[in-house]
Amino acid sequence: AQSVAQPEDQVNVAEGNPLTVKCTYSVSGNPYLFWYVQYPNRGLQFLLKYITGDNLVKGSYGFEAEFNKSQTSFHLKKPSALVSDSALYFCAVRDPPGTGGGNKLTFGTGTQLKVEL
């Protein structure tokens, strides 16, 4: 069964510094990987996804993520954090088509990002 782990409940970073939110996954075959962000009292917003191709994926709001197959990781990064990036970030994985996982996404437990002045 597919799974994702977000090892950090919270990440604190100063505005202007680079940020990394970690995610590792376990899935049969080649994974489909996603990052979502949730602002307070809002639904989840799609940031970016990896299905195939370049290991560095660029997404919304200046975020990017690096797929590392050998380390089974998909860490979210941004070169320069903003206070407005403070939110809850979710990593998610689904099995590729034909492997029996269906369309279901399995979400991590979330990482609270706090960007301070």
Added chain:
Amino acid sequence: DARVTQTPRHKVTEMGQEVTMRCQPILGHNTVFWYRQTMMQGLELLAYFRNRAPLDDSGMPKDRFSAEMPDATLATLKIQPSEPRDSAVYFCASGLRGETQYFGPGTRLLVL
């Protein structure tokens, strides 16, 4: 700007009452998902549909919860009877061909 809509946004009810939550997926999307989010359990998948047919509802308490898609523009999630432990935020999401899911704003349910 296409988006998933959900009604009501907030619901306060008493234990034992029926609760119905509605979702309008993005036009043209063929998969619809219902999630529940709580502090203790995080984000849980309750059920999902493809082309209006239920594919998986294993995450849903069968005795009190039911999910349907009467047509391609409406998905419903009902709880009858509701209990305090059902208090949560319920999200609907839709997608096309099972890839990216787009979430609605959620229904915040409080059962007293």
